[in-house]
Structures are given as structure tokens and as C-alpha cells.
Amino acid sequence: MDLIFKSAHELHDLIKSKEVSVLDIANSFIKRIKSVDNKINAYITFDENQVINNAKLIDEYIAKNGEIKKFTGIPISIKDNICIKGVKTTCASKMLSNYISVYDSTVVKKLNSHRYLLLGKANMDEFAMGSSNENSSFGVVKNPWNLKKVPGGSSGGPAASVAAFEAACSLGSDTGGSIRQPASLCGIVGLKPTYGRVSRYGLTAFASSLDQIGPLTKDVEDCANLLQVISGYDEFDSTSIKSEVLDYRSFLRRDIKGIKVGIPKELMVKGMDNEVKESVLKAVSILEKNGAYIEETSLPSLEYALSVYYIVAASEASSNLSRFDGVRYGFRDFDSQTLREMYKKTRAQGFGSEVKRRIMIGTFCLSSGYYDAYYEKAQKVRTLIINDFKNAFSKYDVLASPTSPTPAFNLGEKTDDPLLMHLSDICTSPVNLAGIPAISIPCGVSSENLPIGIQIMADVLREDNLIKTASVIENEINWQINLDL
């Protein structure tokens, strides 16, 4: 069987038993990327020679009896808003198309300590703003299941690279659903950790109170392993949490008898695709069959979550993206005669239309006269949403919902309507507002042969409950990625 179809933990076993070399693995994935990425466009930066050189170095290390850790020699793609020293970090923007990182993000440092194999930097929506990966200045990403469909976003490249067997696993970032929604649309596993569980040092900031880095993988076991490696306190991120990292893998294939599952009726939204609803309820019934207690519940403030998300994310983005002014790095308009003219022309030409729109909305919500009615009001409603979740988790161990209200939609279908596009995040964005962790795992296929995902949410720092429940569903569903690619 070809190595590209293996999960990361299967590849680890093969490396450990010396059945394959890291170079064998590198060659298989390079061959795959060269044969399919012209159709998918999952990668922005891919340097074949670099991959081969690194693979040889890892093999030499192993030959000298170096320790083979979980991700030693495992081929991984990294979303292009996560810094790797000496490698471009474009954020899929013209603004940073030539930017070369001068330091490693903390997550990459942690993976380096395992001697992972970097395959390349994965495509995304510009500055992680989007739900379809159509906002990239390096071209749209296609869904490997159907090339006429979007892969979801903003981590469209990470999700598509894993689903198309162009990487064993990937790291993405999630601000309002940017890991979970593309994982769902591409039929893979994606997890957004608790806010502060994973260091954001070296992640290009979009909305700092919502952003988290997390894993995109083929199965729940890889998800647990990768989460464990990247988690932990970091003195370079003052929002990271000083709390022990659990052995997430130990929560696989556990008994879930007596676990309480709430189904928030606000997330079984009107206009939701029927096949999505059926698949999600079927997955919930698997939990029930395994002894879980299921109940419908209500989190009334979730009605406001999308609006709150829109305001908070745009406001924080408008502040964070003020650093892109053509002075210290990135694109500059060289024709300008004065500093102020240079700022305006650099930003007008360097940013795409969705990024500008969000900066404009955020600037409006923070501007004098509107701050109280929009930004401050949104932060108060956010408190209500957090309280609703706290209340729910006093009764339930986990909550379940669809990840996305529909399977993958057509390319171009929603690009002219920012509000319609935004509805894709309806089930995922409340999770970021509350800072809680959530996972998306595949739970069915639509009549059009497109994957459907279920989202499971847990209380702060209870990623163990996500792994437990997701593992039970995964074991019964026996998921296969079936591509004509």
C-alpha cells in the first residue's frame, strides 16, 4: 500500500520498525504533490529539494540511534500564517508575498524537537479571513472530493493537503471555525483547542482573543498526538495557560457510559441541509448506543453569536493589521512621495477586498460615537454567550452540533455576498467567543458524495472529552476518503 494513504501514527510505526526510511516517505509525498497539486493548489511554498535534504538528515539522525518520537520524519504541511525561520510566511496576501520569517513559531519549535518533516506552507484565505479559501492571492484551493467545490476556509490548504494525501497531517489556525469547517468539508478531523492551550507566538494575529492553532489530521489518534505535541505554556504568549498537558491519546477507545451529551437547538439551524442533520443525528445515536445520555438543550444567547463574532473579529483585525504599513516588512508602494501617501497606497494595493472590508467594519465599530453600541455591546453579549456555555457544561460533558450547515458549496457560489458566506460559521464561531475547545470529525457522506462533519464541544481544557466521544463515533463509522484523484 502506498505510503501517502497512511496516517501519521501508521507511518511512525513503519519508521520505528525500519520498514521504511524517511526518504521513502518524502519521495512518496513529493510524487503525490507533483501529480495532484496543480489541480488542488493546497501549497503556496513547496521546495522539493529542501524536503529531500531534510528527509536525509532525519534518516542520518535515526541511523545514529536518535530517538524516534511520534512525529519524527512525519510529513506535515503548515498553514502559511505560522512562522518557520528562513521560510516565506505570506498569509496568502500580496502584502507579505516576499516576507521571510526571522524566527520559529513556538508550535514549529515543538515539532522541530521531534524532527518532523516539513513538506511546505499551505494555502489559506488572505490573513485567515474567509470560509471558502477563495480569498487567496495565490489562487483558490479546490476540494479534493469534487474540484468544483470549495474546500472550506480559512485553512483550506491544510485541509485539502491532508484529504488529497499531499500531507500526513497539518497545522491550521481557527478564529471562527477556520480549522473545523474546512476539516468538515474535506472529510478529515480538525480540532480547535481551548483558548490559551497552544501558544500563538509566531502566528500572524487576526483576532487575538479568538485565534488558536490546532491540528488537521486523518484520524482522531493523530489529532490527539499532534495536539499533545503543540500544547503547553509558553512565556512568549502571555495568554497561554499554565496547566498540565494531558496524555490525549489515552482517551481513545474509552468507555463513554453515562457521559452526558447536550444538543443545542440553536445550532440545529433553520435552512440546514437535511442530509447534514440526518448524518449528525445518526452520529449522536452512536453515542447513545454506547451508553451516553442525550438531551436537547438551549443556549439562547447563541442567536447573537454570529453578529458578536463579526464585530469582535473585525475590530481586533483592524487593530492587528495596522502594522502592515510598508515600513518594516512586506509590500510597499515605491511611487509615493510622502509617508502618509505611502501608507494609503501600500494598504490599498497590498490587501485584498475581504481584508479591507473587515478592517473597515472593525474601524467603524471602534470609532468614536459607535464604540459603545457595537464593540462594547458585542463584548457584553459575549459574556452572555460564555455564561450560556458555562451553564450548559454544568449539565453536560459535551455538546454536539453540525460543524457546517451544508456540505461543500460550489466555487463562486457565495463570493459576492459576504453575509451569506459568513453563515458558514454559524455553528463554529460561538466556540471561539467562549474560548472552549471543539473537534470536527467526519460522520457521513451526502448524496453528491461530499463529506459531512459533526462538531463536538467541551468545557475549557476538557479536550479529553472531545477525544473520548470522537473516538467512539470514529470507531463505528469506519471512515474512508474516496477520491477520483
Place this chain on the structure above:
Amino acid sequence: MVSKIVSKEDIKHIAKLAEFEFSDSEIEKITRQLDRIIEHVAKIGEANTEDVDPTFHVLEVFNVFREDTIKKSLSIEESLSNAPEESDGGFKVPKID
């Protein structure tokens, strides 16, 4: 469509605050789109938030202090390595107006 919340003049003002330059047709389009989006998100005005504190941090994490000791940081060369223009160890910019 008549603008209800956001006017063209508002958009020009916001563009100035955000250091953007837009053509007249872009101003028209952005005014239309923002008006629709702002009208939509204004829904939060309905929520009762009397006596509710705003959230500024989702978890109860407080300011983190450390000893003010000198640690290794980026060199001047590294800091300038992505600069569009540099001069004498600093970032060079057009005339400040």
C-alpha cells in the same frame, strides 16, 4: 438602495482612520456592503445586557509580569532583513508630511 446606518461620508472618514485610499466607485460599493452588514449585526442591540460586564479575556488570565532581564533578541540585520528600504541600520521611509 438608500443607506440607513452608514453614509458615504462615514465611509470616507473611516477610510481615513484606517489609512486606506478608495476610488469613488469603491466607496459606493463599500458603503452598500457595510451598511448591510452593520444593519445585520446591529441585532445585538436587542440583547438585554443590563448589569453585564464586557468580556475582555475569555479565561481568567491576568497580566503576566517577568523580571526585566536582558535576553537574546533579533539582531539589527535580522530585524531589517524584510525592510522595503533601509539606511544606516534603520528603516527608511519617504518624507514625513
